[in-house]
Amino acid sequence: MQQLLRNTASQLDAAHSVHPHTDLRKHLDTGPLMITRGEGIHVFDENGNRYLEGAAGLWCASLGFGSERLGEVAKKAMTELGYYHNFRGASTVPAAELSAKLAGIAPEGMDKILLQSSGTEANDTALKLVWYYWDAKGMPARRKIISRTGAYHGTGTLTSCLTAKANFHAGFGLPFDGFLYTTMPYHYRMAEPGESETDFSDRLAAELEAMILKEGPETIAAFWAEPVMGSGGAITPPEGYFPKIQAVLDKYEILFVADEVICGFARTGEMWGSQTYGIRPDMICCAKALSAAMLPVSAVIIGARVFEAMLAQSDRFGTFVHGYTYGGHPVACAVANEVLAIYEEMDLVGHVKSVSKGFLAGFEALRDHPLVGDARGVGLIGAVEIVADKPTKAMHEPGQKVMAQFDAAARKRGLITRLIGNRAALSPPQIITASEVDDMFARFRGALDDVACIVK
Ligand SMILES: Cc1ncc(COP(=O)(O)O)c(C=O)c1O
Incomplete structure (x- = not known):
């Protein structure tokens, strides 16, 4: 037991924690993304990396990730x-x-x-x-x-x-x-x-x-x-x-x-x-x-x-x-x-209505990106559909692992999104401000650009 507890939390997790919606075998080797603290709409991992949590965790952390009150x-x-x-x-x-x-x-x-x-x-x-x-x-x-x-x-x-x-x-x-x-x-x-x-x-x-x-x-x-x-x-x-x-x-x-x-x-x-x-x-x-x-x-x-x-x-x-x-x-x-x-x-409803304008404009603006087949939302929820060919809506070959690449690129840029098939969804905490919405879409577009360079 003493030896066990000397291991890092990540090692303990990989060894003992069973995770939902996770490749169980891979997890034994790679271990978790260990999130250690939250501040507003951001979370930090164990290495101090800061992420704008564009998915509000599981569409849920409406007030962000920590509250003294x-x-x-x-x-x-x-x-x-x-x-x-x-x-x-x-x-x-x-x-x-x-x-x-x-x-x-x-x-x-x-x-x-x-x-x-x-x-x-x-x-x-x-x-x-x-x-x-x-x-x-x-x-x-x-x-x-x-x-x-x-x-x-x-x-x-x-x-x-x-x-x-x-x-x-x-x-x-x-x-x-x-x-x-x-x-x-x-x-x-x-x-x-x-x-x-x-x-x-x-x-x-x-x-x-x-x-x-x-x-x-x-x-x-x-x-x-x-x-x-x-x-x-x-x-x-x-x-x-x-x-x-x-x-x-x-x-x-x-x-x-x-x-x-x-x-x-x-x-x-x-x-x-x-x-x-x-x-x-x-x-x-x-x-x-x-x-x-x-x-x-x-x-x-x-x-x-x-x-x-x-x-x-x-x-x-x-x-x-x-x-x-x-x-x-x-x-x-x-x-x-x-x-x-x-x-x-x-005034939650009023606030969401107000920041939603920039949020929906963010999706609208992404439509011209070469990898984006569709981009739409309502309120503070929406998604971008990533395609290989816009006119035919053809998806990338699974072997290209485009979504995994997008995920990695977004995280490198400090953004967490929710991936569903070839869609990347955003549903940030409802407390997000207009400037944070702009920041989120800048990171999103940057990650798309990174992927576009690789799959070209
Ligand atoms: C629409 C919807 N219904 C039900 C659930 C299940 O909720 P829980 O995970 O709290 O059991 C979820 C979870 O994401 C959901 O998105």
């Missing part, structure tokens, strides 16, 4: 009441306050809050509530869930089935039956040649309706969507998409669950992505920026018709039988309450 709040909360649960009618002041605050900023008509600890838990819970709802309505055969190709909603057993990426299913014997996938709204790749965004949206709505009719509307429980698909590639929906999808769902009385784990808290320029895109969800799942990612806390925001059904089920069975030990954890909730207070003080 939130540290004080956590300390006070942990000292006063380090833990209590919310089972069997118990509660804590921070949890009650957080529920009320969330209800206050939720879209109209949604004022019931079920506190959880992660995005996966929120989505998994919402899935159970969908089935609970249809059971309460006397239609338990409505079980099927429609998600979208490329979707990401977590990696739990059921949420992996909502997640519609083959690599998340391979080797796990997933997905289970009853999960259907309609085409992702990815205009750049999925539209027919010459098809406008509006026509593409019409086609996707028609495809959804055809799927519902083929399966039988009486078997479909809910439609699941992120307003902007994050891990699917920071895909912004085409013009008119959500109103058209919503109309189809309304026609067949299908529930709409909006996964706002990334989009919530002004990521798309309004408090909720549902507001940016005119979605009327029955439930919203939120997490990440709810606590500025400083502590694990998430929530399902529940609309009236689902809560009515929950009341009926509670009457029928005596209680609502669902919950987690850490759901509504008082320390996490105290921190989330302070985060929401900070959002109000800084």
